[in-house]
Amino acid sequence: MPEMTLIDAIREAMDEELARDERVFITGEDVGPRGGVFRATMGLYDKYGPDRVIDSPLAELSIVGIGIGAALAGMRPICEIQFADFIHPAFNQIISEAARMYYRSNGEWTVPLVIRSPYGGGIGGGLYHSQSVEAFFAHVPGLKVVIPATPRDAKGLLKSAVRDPNPVLFFEPKKGYRLIRGEVPEGEYTVPIGPANVTREGDDLTVYAYGMMHYYTLQAAEQVAAQDGIQCEVVDIRTLAPLDRETVLGSFRKTGKALIVYEDNRFLGYGAEIAAILSDEGFEYMDGPIRRLAGPDVPGVPFAHSMERFFMPGVEKIADAIRELAAY
């Protein structure tokens, strides 16, 4: 299997879906000749033309609103929001419109829409190029929220997202675009939206993570295994909504201890729901406090390197949290 970067896998997924289905088109800011500010759509404008890869006005509400309308009329739009930080002007279109369309129309109207957006910190992006926004959207039934952590999953999940009849928010860990490399199967394949993935087996405790935090968690797990003899099980959530409760609970029944790692603010972040499910439905297996490692509750990721490092969970912080939990 060829090895590729996360962003190459994402581009390949879009390339293949554009080729497979003429209803698919891409729109967003700078997605055309420029190929996207992160180069996710590089070469696609030249290959498919201006009717398939459409530079949008600089207006996120309209990128999503247009996408919803085109999806309702039978197209399969892939909308790129340049940074997750800029998705908020489109919040109403996503929450009031895309999420609720199927329910409010008694199952008559569907919104087969993909919204791709790079998220997360650690890149010196400051308050407005570092946000993690998944919890806002995972809260709303009717939206599927996907965050891949590997190139293989990124390609397979994005292809599933394009083929899904529901609105899918596809958040990409931008720090991992070129950092995360991995094997990707040759030829056609998809990864289903829904199932979480046990990416490392262990008996001592379970670490739940997604996106960039999953990448760091695997490294931390190897570190504590080598240095401390602690064997972590690692669960890559992959699909944040709707959540694969069985895999999440299944690992907890095995280890009895849970650490949830996310780079969003801690308070009411995605890990809070995992913690609530485990304590509610896994209480009799509990063998220690359910721990969360997350960003501090401040309004944003600061720009200066020192403060950004302080904010972001990384390998060392995760390893420390694992050791502390394992000691129970």
Add this chain to the structure above:
Amino acid sequence: MATDLETRPGIDDSGVQLEAATLREMYWQMLRARRTDERAWVLHRQGKIAFHISGIGHEAIQVGAAFALRPGYDYALPYYRDLAFNLAWGYTPHDFMLALFGREGEPTSGARQMPSHWGTRSLNIISQSSPVATQVPQAAGVALAIKLRGEDRVAYTSLGEGSTSQGDFYEGMNWAGVHKLPLICVVENNIYAISVPVHLQMAVPNVADRAPMFGVEGVIVDGNDVLACYRVVKEAAERARSGGGATLIEAKTYRPTPHSSDDDDRTYRPREEVEQWKKRDPLARFQAYLLEAGILDEQAIADYEARAREEIDRAQAAAEAAPFPPPEAALGDVFAPVDETLRAEE
């Protein structure tokens, strides 16, 4: 082509060539909507329904537009006052009564939504929400799909003048201008957004004055003249289908009723103003025109009235007899099922 609203209005039929049968059908649809709407107010006063939001006074632009388009072929994203538009496209008083009473079988939302949140897939009427102007960028998206596929459909949307203060309106119309989309955007300017008068919504005298900033055609029409409205929407549809792009139509009209059954319009506008506008009532104007032209007579009007009453009585009785939706229907239709045939095996 601004219309002087101070003169006693007639009907401007210039450039409109419709057969007498079609004109009668337009009258029937206006009357049917009016009587259905009036019944809803009565039901609310009787305490039988919880909520009604009215389209009375707006029937001319709605029926004019409905007849200028092709129901079920073109797409429509109408707003909450568009009862007459919906009825003219194929929605029924029976459907509306089920919505008013919130009963099982309500076709647009399964009674999940409040009444007047339209949406009928078989008619290409897209489901609507309560946050205003959200339908404008969506309508532009529908129009983009039409253009990308090279079809000769049009996307029709409507909203009130207050809703044009929303960013959604500007962003959607901007796309329509940039891409010359086959979109018709009708603003039913009834002067008040609940209580806020139009001069506190915008500093320009007309909504249509904003059309040049989008690079689209702007048209002002007497929104209480059904044939003038028909003509401008027809022209807009022809412009859209021939690649001429979008049209922003401002239909000057008035809402003689409160905003909704929860509103009291005596708190923000004088009675004299309401009475003055009632003289320009679109239904009465069209009736007078058809009588004078010999297309209608008193007997025909009485027959239409009887037909409307009978249909609405029947619709109301059926809705009152219908059960409520099963409570567990609240849990349905969160996600559409994934078509597994489109997903290769891992």
